[in-house]
Amino acid sequence: MTEAKTTDKPRSEEASVPRARTDTSGNAKNLVTSKGTTSIDSGVVAKIAGLAAREVSGVYDMGAGTARALGAVRGIVGGEKSATQGVSVEVGERQAAVDLDLVIEYGVAIPDLAAGVRRNVIMAIERMTGLEVVEVNIRVDDVHMPGQGEGERGRIEGAEPEPRVQ
Template sequence: MNENHILELEDQKSELGTVEISPEVIEVIAGIAASEVEGVATMRGNFAAGVAEKLGRKNHGKGVKVELDEEGITVDVSVVISYGVQVPEVAKLIQHNIKQALQTMTAIDLQAVNVHVVGVQFETTEVIDTEALS
């Protein structure tokens, strides 16, 4: 990996040149893959990502951090889950979905996918019919 933090795929070299993938691309792929898992209410990003989203910019990499080092690639995902789901099962599905998406789209093998559950979202739109109870 070079100093620009661009991942160069060694096995993708050909007579035409090399293929390089930016960590931001990995973040977007991982963010979409995580948000597709049933039980994930939202992705949790930083303050700047929240402001950008309120201004109309969709940030698919929100809540995802990619680290490139000598040992490999580590993806950290911060999610808010829906109330009532089994947290370990949802976390395993997130890990599997991210790993599969990155392997399929980029041929990248990950060292680790760390899932950080940072909140629980309760359904606030549920309406209780009080007349039916009486």
């Protein structure tokens, strides 16, 4: 550890203090300063990304098939759906990268949806953490069809399904 140096310089000349990047509004995000370091756990960034992605209209659910199945089981036994389902992140001292698995609503333009999700996730992470988001990779795993899944919930287990034709 290095010793702190004392100087008789005015505060205006102390501009050489290392600082994290500055966002577009000009507010310094002091993650690494001469006074200490603020570290943000990857779980926090993943939760922010998951919540921000779900805010975008056209996102039905998140996660690959297995993750969604486990989330459904968790819901049946009274657990809450995880905000980080379908999200993986890498977090460094000043940057973050995000991977998202999405299930989209049928009829939504995928390029437009991806751009909206990407924009919302980047804005939320950068605003809340001060980390620079270097990439948001989006993988569309499935398309939710209107009425899909709702009929299954109301069915009695073990009952014969209704025939498609008569």
